Amino acid sequence: MIKVHIDLNLCQSHGECVAIAPDLFQLDENDFISWQEEVDDSRRADLEAAVNTCPMTAIRIEG
């Protein structure tokens, strides 16, 4: 499993991660981010794309 962290001090709700993997990342009606904190290894490519496309470099993955 891959652990996903988002630094909420950095996140500015751009929604890049939501566009890449809408099943793993969501914005609520106030544009606050929520996400799946443990993700199967099969989704590594999506997670890496999210990490590298986040304008605030707020996403970190582990494992």
Place this chain on the structure above:
Amino acid sequence: MRLVIVGASLSGLRAAQAARRAGHEGELIVIGAEPHLPYTRPPLSKELLQGKQEIEDSALPVDELDVQWRLGTEATGLDRTRRRVRLQDGGEEHYDRLIIATGCRARRFDGPGAHLDGVHTLRTLEDAVALRAALASTRRLLVVGAGFIGCEVAASARSLGVEVTMVDIASHPLVPFGPALGKRWAQMHRDHGVELRLGPGLEALYGDTGSERVAGARLSDGTSVEADTVLIALGATLNTEWLTGSGLELDPGVACDPTLTSTRDPEILAAGDIASVPAALAGGARVRVEHWTTAAEHGQLAGRNALVAHDERTAHTAPPYFWTDQYDAKIQALGCPALAEHSELLELSPDGGRFVAACVQGRLVVGVVAVNAARRLAWYRRALQTPRPLTELKEALAQEDATLGSPVGAMP
């Protein structure tokens, strides 16, 4: 295989990371004109200028990336026959595959008074540090150019209590968001106390007699603006001079096919601001996109594509995404709103503070602009993977139950 990347900013870094992740085990060299490891530029006009972030906060994580950095030296020439990049420090780098990501630099004013103290541009970390220091003792800032950098700096300066005059020859600020919303951005800046002068251009900067310090500007309509600091925000100039004579097709960006491969040489790819790539939204014409997200996406794709043969490379298809933060507005856009003939409001919150507008050319939606509506923008991003007629988009929207609200009346 020896992979050389010219450009050590966002695109170059993402290319290097992607190449390693995709299994590149050979040499990997990244050449950068600036002395720094890669850093992210968006905070330079906002958080860093406002004192909410420090210099080190703009560093991009480089992790344990196995790269030979050649920093603080510009590429000065490209010899495709010998597959060598010539460097300012007299050295050369041999490549098997080359990724060009040299980006842009700030365009300078070359008229009278351009040399005066107190005249700034903003592109690099050093520029931001110098401008931040200057703003601390500035009474009135003149911003020349009401694009992204100009408007963001104007907003940052206002938050610091600096008086701001902003001039632009265009009829409205933020041209890339399209013509129809321009009045809104103009009003937003005026509401925050910016003296906005639309129409006249900058003729000359002047100092007080006997002083090398800027004191004001003369505009093309004959009026003058007093200012003790001036920001020239007239857009960007491409860093492609070093490619002159290389035989690559420059249009004036590096002409590429959809896989970011240069049109004249399959061993050479381009990424970011200088890559000129066919875009579906532009009817297949080549487009250059000078925005953060495209630079990041191009870099990741170029790093992967550079490792495989031309016919195995994949295309870049995502429409442009870009944003700006000014005052309390997060303005986000998809596609090419600047191509639009008109805009149509699709969603509006009951308080009027959040909205989404479609930017329409003919029948097709070529872009979407959203204000404080990030969640909704994510929906449009999926809905607009390919250009669609406005009627079709509205039908899809009618099936959505989580919109901001139905627009009533005229454009906000």
